[in-house]
Amino acid sequence: MTEVVATNQTILVVGGGISGMTAALEAAECGKDVVLLEKNPALGGRVSQLYRYFPKLCHPTCGLEINLRRLKGNRRIRVMTMSEVTSISGQKGDYTVSVKIKPRFVNENCTACGECAKAVTSEVPDAFNYNLGKVKAAYLPSAMAYPQRYVLDPSVIGTPEADQAKAACKYGAIDLEMKEETVQIKAGAVIWATGWQPYDAAKIQPYGYDRFANVITSVEFERLADPHGPTGGKILRPGDGKEAKNVAFIQCAGSRDENHLRHCSRICCMASLKQTNYVTEKFGDDGKSTIYYIDIRAIDRFEDFYQKVQANPNVKFVKSKVAKIVQDEKSGNPILHGVDTEGYNRYATEHDLVVLAVGMAPSVPAGMIPAEIVADSSGFIQQDEANGGFFGAGCATNALDVNRAVQSATASALRAIQVVNQVARAEA
Numbered sequence: 001m002t003e004v005v006a007t008n009q010t011i012l013v014v015g016g017g018i019s020g021m022t023a024a025l026e027a028a029e030c031g032k033d034v035v036l037l038e039k040n041p042a043l044g045g046r047v048s049q050l051y052r053y054f055p056k057l058c059h060p061t062c063g064l065e066i067n068l069r070r071l072k073g074n075r076r077i078r079v080m081t082m083s084e085v086t087s088i089s090g091q092k093g094d095y096t097v098s099v100k101i102k103p104r105f106v107n108e109n110c111t112a113c114g115e116c117a118k119a120v121t122s123e124v125p126d127a128f129n130y131n132l133g134k135v136k137a138a139y140l141p142s143a144m145a146y147p148q149r150y151v152l153d154p155s156v157i158g159t160p161e162a163d164q165a166k167a168a169c170k171y172g173a174i175d176l177e178m179k180e181e182t183v184q185i186k187a188g189a190v191i192w193a194t195g196w197q198p199y200d201a202a203k204i205q206p207y208g209y210d211r212f213a214n215v216i217t218s219v220e221f222e223r224l225a226d227p228h229g230p231t232g233g234k235i236l237r238p239g240d241g242k243e244a245k246n247v248a249f250i251q252c253a254g255s256r257d258e259n260h261l262r263h264c265s266r267i268c269c270m271a272s273l274k275q276t277n278y279v280t281e282k283f284g285d286d287g288k289s290t291i292y293y294i295d296i297r298a299i300d301r302f303e304d305f306y307q308k309v310q311a312n313p314n315v316k317f318v319k320s321k322v323a324k325i326v327q328d329e330k331s332g333n334p335i336l337h338g339v340d341t342e343g344y345n346r347y348a349t350e351h352d353l354v355v356l357a358v359g360m361a362p363s364v365p366a367g368m369i370p371a372e373i374v375a376d377s378s379g380f381i382q383q384d385e386a387n388g389g390f391f392g393a394g395c396a397t398n399a400l401d402v403n404r405a406v407q408s409a410t411a412s413a414l415r416a417i418q419v420v421n422q423v424a425r426a427e428a
Contacts, residue, residue, distance in 0.1 A: 012187035017045020019394025020193035022409035028076040042145035051226035054274040055305035092389035103178035105152035110173040119168035133230035189389040189416035194364040196395035199254035206324040213239030225278040244353035251293040255359030265359035265399040360399040
């Protein structure tokens, strides 16, 4: 066990998505030392997996690129990837945090040349693309990955392929002897920016996500539309690879439901409204979208965007909670059954592809965080005096869009700064 150089005036940020990066940057640019932890091989989180933001439909790369540039240029921030908190002891203003670091098997010498990937043939599920495809067992997490360094999957360690990858590297970057290690970090305050995860659509049994290949989730659809995604930006059905020109979007898939997620996940309506644009862009008038909804929640400034989508003649709105989905065995098309509550007409409508607008759940429910933290009924962190020097940021605190997550992260950084300032004054 080794010691990371840090003090009780250091702020620890757990989670390297847009909220964690924001909190770390705001604190560091106010003159505080920050350690930023991320459990994955690269920073960026869910935002890096988006194709476009709403409502401007711009690409997330611009915002991420600016943050990464700020982060690279700030010596007060130490980034640790593939790292997870295992335990915390101490009190507000004086915490000792144990962190487990998984081996990457690639060191800082890596230039991201890709020769190691050429040397291996084994493939592993592509986590960045929600496992819609596969990548080589030596891979760069994404085009914008930071650190810009390859990862060697543990499945090839101890095999001839690992030796081939090492032999192919001209820079001595492949380190097959890397082991899991644990380090201790001292911190005066801890910001939990552990983000969100899509609700498990397989739990919504009437929709058949785990049975029908052409029923997918909204986050998977986002990757299909991206030119850097598994299909090169073509909207193809997973079942047979055919173009999906007639797409159904089902709202509140798991949200606002006592059997699943009790809360409204806020972004789902806007995500589906945005994704209808993808269908229109790919197929023009041949592309048809149908949104099945309880009610559309386009909060404040997003109302204009909603109205633009409503005006699109190729987008249809059906006010209905879909009861069930069955599959046409011959065509593989999903067939949606339910009742249109505007007229109370029963329907059995066939589509090429169904996209479930799944709800947002905390990636790490507050009850699983190794610290005493006040949580709400959905597992999100609540800002409470009882939390001491622990603060939630972004989607660890609620279901939020990117803009609100950034605001939340900035607020958490200010609270953490207050704590470490108190420590500094007490020790002066």
